[in-house]
Every structure is written in structure tokens, then in C-alpha cells.
Amino acid sequence: MAFGVQKLVHQPHGVVLGRVRAALDAEGFVVLTPHDVADAFDQAFGLEIPPQVTLGVCTPGLAHATLQADPSVGLLVPCSVVVRAADPGRTVVEASRLHLIVALTGDRALEPAVADADARLRAACDRLADLSCP
Structure with missing residues (x-):
């Protein structure tokens, strides 16, 4: 079972991060928890990793x-x-597969909200010209 979709964008991390945030915002997602993983690894462990940001996003x-x-x-x-x-010059963008919420909970009543959010997430991906989300 795939946990997410992954796309490679031929642009630098900082540019792609800004484009991803704008695309998510345009589709009604709110970034609830931005987390700079590279900075956290540096601060907590003194380890350097390439730039990586995890955005915890949701629709109302x-x-x-x-x-x-x-x-x-x-x-x-x-x-x-x-x-x-x-x-x-290249950045990986990965997004959760939202159907997992229904699969893990077994609660089919969540399907409409999950389907709506999944469609919005795909539309956000489509806003990024370099990505072709499934």
C-alpha cells in the first residue's frame, strides 16, 4: 500500500517550498504545523541533512x-x-494519500471529507507546472 505520492521537481528547494505552500493555500489547505526537519536535526542532534520541511496540512x-x-x-x-x-537543483515533494484515513479507521462516514480533501490536494499538485500528480 502506498502511503503517499512522490514527485521530483527540477527547481531548488526554496523555490519549490514557496510554490507548494501557495498551491496548498489556493486549494483551501491550512498549514497547521510547518516543521523544518533539517534545522531540528541540527539543533537536537548536531546532524546536517539536506533541506527538508514537513508541512502538516488540513482542510477545515x-x-x-x-x-x-x-x-x-x-x-x-x-x-x-x-x-x-x-x-x-532538484526537489522531492511527497504528499500523504488521504484514503489511508478511511482505510486505517474503517469509518466509511469519513469518505466524503477525505475525497474532497484528496481532490484538493491533487489540484494543489496540478498547480505546480513541474508536477503531474496522479
């Missing part, structure tokens, strides 16, 4: 529906979008 509809269905689903949201440098 998905957040509300999942937490109303079962507060423990908070373990699965926000959904993650990872933007990491592959090398100086």
Missing part, C-alpha cells in the same frame, strides 16, 4: 469531520506534505 472540512467521527483520528491529521532537497 476534513479536520472537523475526522475529529467529530473519532477524536483519536487526530493521530492521522494533519496530513503531511514533505518538501526535501534531492540536490541543489
